[in-house]
Each structure stands twice: as C-alpha cells, then as structure tokens.
Amino acid sequence: TSISNYAFYNTQLTEVVIGNSVISIDAGAFYNTQLTSVVIPFSVISIGDSAFYNTQLTSVVIPDSVTSISNYAFYNTQLTEVVIGNSVISIGAGAFQDTKLTSVVIPSSVTSIGGWAFSNTNLTSVVIPSSVTSIGSWAFSNTQLTSVVIPSSVISIGANAFPLVAQGQSVVTDEDQSISITLSASDADGDSLTYTVVSQPSNGVLTGTAPNLTYKPNAGFNGNDSFTFKANDGTTDTKEATIKITITPNQ
Missing domain, CATH: 2.60.40.10 (Immunoglobulins)
Structure with missing residues (x-):
C-alpha cells in the first residue's frame, strides 16, 4: 500500500497517523498542506520527492525501515528536529533545505548526501560518518557550520558543498x-x-x-x-x- 502522488496536495490537513500497511509515501503526498504532526510507521520503506514539501512540520522521526529520503522530501518545512533512521542509505537533493534544523545525526548507513540537502539551515555542527562516499554541491551551504571533519571514505564532493x-x-x-x-x-x-x-x-x-x-x-x-x-x-x-x-x- 502507498499514499499516492499528491494525495493530499494543497489541503488543510494538520495531523495524520499513517497506517502500518503503508510501505511508501509517494511524491508530493502532503505537499503544501498545513501538516504540523505526522507519525511514520515502521512499515514505510521510502519517502518520495517533495512528500512533505512546504508543510508546517516542526519535528519528525524517520523510522529504521526507511532506506531513502528522496529529493526535497522535507523542503521548506519548519523542522527544528529530525531523527533519521539507521537504514537510510541516501538523503536526496534538497531533502532538508530551507528548514530550521540546528543539528542532525547522520546515521552510519548513509552513503550519499545530495546537493542542497541541508542548505539554508541553522546547522552549527554535523558529523559525517565514514559510510558516506559522496556529498553533493551546496549540500551544507549557507549554514552556521564553522568546522567539519570529512572522512577519508568521501571520494566525491560537489562545488560549494560546505560554507566558506x-x-x-x-x-x-x-x-x-x-x-x-x-x-x-x-x-x-x-x-x-x-x-x-x-x-x-x-x-x-x-x-x-x-x-x-x-x-x-x-x-x-x-x-x-x-x-x-x-x-x-x-x-x-x-x-x-x-x-x-x-x-x-x-x-
């Protein structure tokens, strides 16, 4: 079962509990809603492009069942806190761009961080695990980071990935x-x-x-x-x- 593309697009929905039979939240499912609270069950494997784009979410727990957070999944939300599950392999482009995050723990399952993934946030610190091999352009641009340790596992870093x-x-x-x-x-x-x-x-x-x-x-x-x-x-x-x-x- 999936929540289909743009299922609740541009509605006044403010709160949702997703059933345990849902395995995917598809593209734009909650795009431009008034959503302030969501519970994502452990049945969910993937979160699609722009799934929660431009919502009012302030916090979210992404369960360990999820393996991918797609492009712009939480773009332009009010997120100040996020827990990323330990099975996530890829964080898509712009996934958390233009949020209010001040810190984030990237689990050791993650191998790629897309361009603009955390751009325009309030991040002051981040630990990049040794599982990561690629970091996209502008991934951490325009943040409050003053220092970062890049592990030797990283073989590709896009332009302007980190703030100067x-x-x-x-x-x-x-x-x-x-x-x-x-x-x-x-x-x-x-x-x-x-x-x-x-x-x-x-x-x-x-x-x-x-x-x-x-x-x-x-x-x-x-x-x-x-x-x-x-x-x-x-x-x-x-x-x-x-x-x-x-x-x-x-x-």
Missing part, C-alpha cells in the same frame, strides 16, 4: 612591538581564496598584503584592539571574522 568560513584569531604583542598576522579561512573545496580587510584597527596600523599582514600598535598604546576581514573563493564572500589583538604594557 573566515577564521577569527586572538593574538598578543607587547607595547610598541609589531606582530605578523596571517589571515585564514576554511574551504573544503580547496579553492584559491582572496582576503579583504573590512574594518581597520582603532589603535594601530596594518601593513602588508592580505592574507599576510603586520600590525603595529600606536606608540605607547596598550590594551585591546581588533579588526575584521572576509574571504572570497571567487563566488562567495564569507561572513566577517574578527582578529582580536591584546597589547601588553611594557614593564
């Missing part, structure tokens, strides 16, 4: 002493990066060409100073990062 992140630093120098500062950013794609200083320090002077800079505090100044910068991979600017500088007084 400028790395802030804290450095210390003595009064009237210059210090060398090398700007840096993380880019899983390995693109050539350029750097731009956005705001200059208030109590010192920068010289050099980014990313290799020298900071010299104003004569006799001690205390705290800072400046901000951003990086660019030829396509996208990072959010600004801050270099914090502590100038210690002469003894």
Whole structure:
C-alpha cells in the first residue's frame, strides 16, 4: 500500500497517523498542506520527492525501515528536529533545505548526501560518518557550520558543498612591538581564496598584503584592539571574522 502522488496536495490537513500497511509515501503526498504532526510507521520503506514539501512540520522521526529520503522530501518545512533512521542509505537533493534544523545525526548507513540537502539551515555542527562516499554541491551551504571533519571514505564532493568560513584569531604583542598576522579561512573545496580587510584597527596600523599582514600598535598604546576581514573563493564572500589583538604594557 502507498499514499499516492499528491494525495493530499494543497489541503488543510494538520495531523495524520499513517497506517502500518503503508510501505511508501509517494511524491508530493502532503505537499503544501498545513501538516504540523505526522507519525511514520515502521512499515514505510521510502519517502518520495517533495512528500512533505512546504508543510508546517516542526519535528519528525524517520523510522529504521526507511532506506531513502528522496529529493526535497522535507523542503521548506519548519523542522527544528529530525531523527533519521539507521537504514537510510541516501538523503536526496534538497531533502532538508530551507528548514530550521540546528543539528542532525547522520546515521552510519548513509552513503550519499545530495546537493542542497541541508542548505539554508541553522546547522552549527554535523558529523559525517565514514559510510558516506559522496556529498553533493551546496549540500551544507549557507549554514552556521564553522568546522567539519570529512572522512577519508568521501571520494566525491560537489562545488560549494560546505560554507566558506573566515577564521577569527586572538593574538598578543607587547607595547610598541609589531606582530605578523596571517589571515585564514576554511574551504573544503580547496579553492584559491582572496582576503579583504573590512574594518581597520582603532589603535594601530596594518601593513602588508592580505592574507599576510603586520600590525603595529600606536606608540605607547596598550590594551585591546581588533579588526575584521572576509574571504572570497571567487563566488562567495564569507561572513566577517574578527582578529582580536591584546597589547601588553611594557614593564
């Protein structure tokens, strides 16, 4: 038994309990409904394209019976929490794009993560298991990720799969002493990066060409100073990062 394509499309449905005889939720089954709650039984094996697209779901448990989450299955929902079952092999393109997820556990059954799968979410951390071999373009773009460990099992990473992140630093120098500062950013794609200083320090002077800079505090100044910068991979600017500088007084 399946819930057929676009079965409840554009209805006012707000809640549903799916019967234990259902093995597939087909494409667009609950597309553009007012659904806020769903219970997916352990009989379900597949969740089709756009099955819950543009619903009001805030949380969902995907049971261990499900092996695939198709493209855009939960796109543009209100999801803040999702449990992905331990049998899911593939997470389709845009599956959780434009949701409100802040964290997700990707089970060790997953081998592929599609393009845009978690794009435009609030993810701050993610663990990619060693089962994953491919990550699609823009899969984690425009998230809040600041670092990620990519296992050696991954043999294919699409363009801009991860956000480009400028790395802030804290450095210390003595009064009237210059210090060398090398700007840096993380880019899983390995693109050539350029750097731009956005705001200059208030109590010192920068010289050099980014990313290799020298900071010299104003004569006799001690205390705290800072400046901000951003990086660019030829396509996208990072959010600004801050270099914090502590100038210690002469003894």
